[in-house]
């Protein structure tokens with residue numbers, strides 16, 4: 001794919017559930033000339049998500065979606081994505097699992113960042129699992145989303161050492177710092193092929 005420039009960037013929606021530090025790094029990246037994406041929409045299942053504040057600073061449209069009924073929630077999201085002509089979805093700390101049907105509709109257009117070296121430690125509590133297993137290193141992965149949890153094609157990974165004194169929180173912090181670099185790099189990689 002060719003890198004698009006200026007006004008011609010790939011319209012992207014970022015899905016978040018909490019802090020949104022990956023959203024923040026993606027927004028920063030999207031403002032660079034070399035970025036093939038623009039961020040046009042933020043979707044969250046959590047009205048208290050801190051990340052909404054970053055979006056607001058840059059006047060990015062957001063939509064808070066109640067996930068009590070997943071089918072209805074996904075219909076609403078689908079409509080928002082269409083309305084905003086979204087071409088790419090980045091899951092950045094989005095803690096809901098999207099249905100097979102939803103994913104099928106955006107096949108090859110959904111990316112996720114996960115805090116482990118997949119295929120190791122899919123799902124939750126990845127840092128705790130890596131420390132308990134006495135792993136020497138863990139890391140983070142950016143991958144395409146398919147119908148199986150944390151199992152789509154891997155785009156990029158970054159390894160991070162685990163030290164004896166590490167707790168899940170200290171490890172999470174070091175991995176998160178790498179996530180902020182890895183997501184933009186992965187986007188550059190897929191759109192410069």
Ligand code: GAR
Nearest residue numbers: 018019020021022092093113114115
């Ligand atoms: C990140 O570590 C991300 O990899 C993880 O949640 C954190 C969100 O941080 N995602 C998952 O665990 C998805 N299963 P952020 O809100 O500061 O970007």
